[in-house]
Amino acid sequence: MTDKNVLSDFRPNDHNHEACIAAALEIASAVCRERELRLTPLRRRVLELVWQQHMPVGAYDLLDALRGDGRRADPPTVYRALDFLVENGFVHRIESLNAYVGCGEPEHAHNGQFLICGNCSRVAEMEDPAISKLIREKANALGFRISQQTIEVTGLCGECRERAQT
Amino acid sequence: MTDKNVLSDFRPNDHNHEACIAAALEIASAVCRERELRLTPLRRRVLELVWQQHMPVGAYDLLDALRGDGRRADPPTVYRALDFLVENGFVHRIESLNAYVGCGEPEHAHNGQFLICGNCSRVAEMEDPAISKLIREKANALGFRISQQTIEVTGLCGECRERAQT
DNA sequence: TTAAATTATGTTATATTGTATTATTACTGT
């Protein structure tokens, strides 16, 4: 968080996560108002569910959670909501996990660079322009015009790494 | 191909593709002999099928092709063969497509950086150390130890881009 | 060179993830 290229670092287990959720919903609400997007109750609820942890959630976990609310829900329900949320940058899809994670800075469009801990499953999001630029340059050199970059890195977060050394 | 950081560039449609397939099988055969891996007929056939085009192939397309051979085949058959081929670097998995593409240089371990044309579906593979290094450095700065990098870029290859400008 | 252990494959069933399609409901402006 000190580094401006880090959109969200690995969060300690004891932070005030209620505040994370509240902030995410608040920002989404404001962004939607500004862009005249409709953050319907369903979309808002799915966003809230995605934000339950700082790790990727599968579509069917969300589906179960929706059903837990008492409402009836089927796959298209959650996928449509996710489409909206991904499309508008409130949520990122992690391709290597077929799962979804909340984005803390949907105000400006970007596609993040993700660090995924194979031990605790937490995810950090970077947005390092140097990385994007280098990849773009290399691709351009081959005549390739980039429309989207998918950068997902797996390994061990600092906390899990220290614990593993023992 | 002139650039040593490009493991396989976009191939023109008229190249001698039989040679590509033959070379891939030959290399795989040699590598397996050297590493005492077992390139069984099934694995060899799946590798050959993956190499039918320079674009990612889905597991179930391979399954259909195996059945086309007259043999009986079920999902575990092809997934197990793919596991072997991916594990040992003969094939790369494209996470963003849930599909598989042959690797032309399995001799040395690496995880490639892929350019995927959204129009013609052809794939090029780079292995640019500068990109890997930069990502590794940024991750290290966050205390993260990388075990694998997934870099998949979508866009338009040179040929398709020119054609689209019209 | 058998016997045991290991590795690979066959087989059946099921789990997980994602879409297509059509119908219905709720909201927006006239």
Add this chain to the structure above:
DNA sequence: ACAGTAATAATACAATATAACATAATTTAA
């Protein structure tokens, strides 16, 4: 009230992947 639009419901299905157990082939070791 009405038409036009956006969102959701509901059903059905497609695509991708794994679990679990049985059999066959291969390697290793007595």
